[in-house]
Amino acid sequence: MSSTKGLLSGAARLRNELNPDTPPEESNDSNDEQGNHLNDYGELRLPEMHGNIHVITIIGQVEGHLIMPSQNKATKYEHIIPQLVAVEQSPEIEGLLVILNTVGGDVEAGLALAEIIASMSKPTVSLVLGGGHSIGVPIAVAADYSFIAPTATMTIHPIRLTGMVVGVQQSFDYLEKMQDRIIDFVARHSHISAAQFRQMMTTTGELARDVGTVVVGEAAAECGLIDETGGLSQAMDKLRQMIEDHKASEQGQEARIDPPREKAPADKPGPIFKRPHRDWRKGEKP
């Protein structure tokens, strides 16, 4: 009986999909949810897979305080930030891969994402594919280790201001402050100096319609903006290696914490509960 119901509901769904303009028929089975349709069609159900590495993609525009019209492909920070928090919180997730193909977007949303990625305790690796332009640059360098595909590009150009300008000097000062926030973040999280990054921002003669610099693949790694050129396998290998180092570090800490308090000499300090910050780029290990 249940198999007959399943066949009937499957047939109803098939009719709905073949004739999307006609009103869909309701299934008689109240328990029959959308999730069963793979069984109805006889397709194989993929086995459950629980990986320890999760991925976040930053694609199109980085959408912030203003909702972008839907012709823009946009990554919304209200979607990404809870995901980052969930990754940090979940004990099953041991590493995060951030894949970027972005044209830039909202400065504050981009910096928010960059800061949250940089402050995560779990190993993070970023991979720039296609393009990691403008506000994509701080997001890319925020990860513990960054990769760029050999053909990917990063455009570094000044922040612009459009619309009515009330006070020229004040507007200029504000723009400069915003720019300094970005330059400071990039210099702190990559091997490029603030002076060199600022110079790249204001280079003339490279872009037809703007000032700035375009760095392609290897050049991004050579100037110290990105750690290495590579693709998915290199990024995954690096992340796995960092996860192993991270685990070893935690086990080392637990070994230090493990001795019971009553056996510890009274004149020695107590166990260290706070994990020291380690910079993966400098190869710092516990």
Add this chain to the structure above:
Amino acid sequence: MIWSIISEEDIFAGQPVDMPALRSVDHLGKRLLIRPGSDGWGEIVSLLSTAPADFLDGRFAPGTRIRL
């Protein structure tokens, strides 16, 4: 403030008439971006998840129609 290689004029050029705004919904425990249709059904545009395995699940494949 926008910092992008696309000009603000192009970003905020206005919404094409034939392109309804996307909606984010929860479906089978996953958050999805869908394009709602006028018939009470919606088409999945993208899956918002960090778990790579979720993207192998055909129930959340872009283009799949779900009842809203």
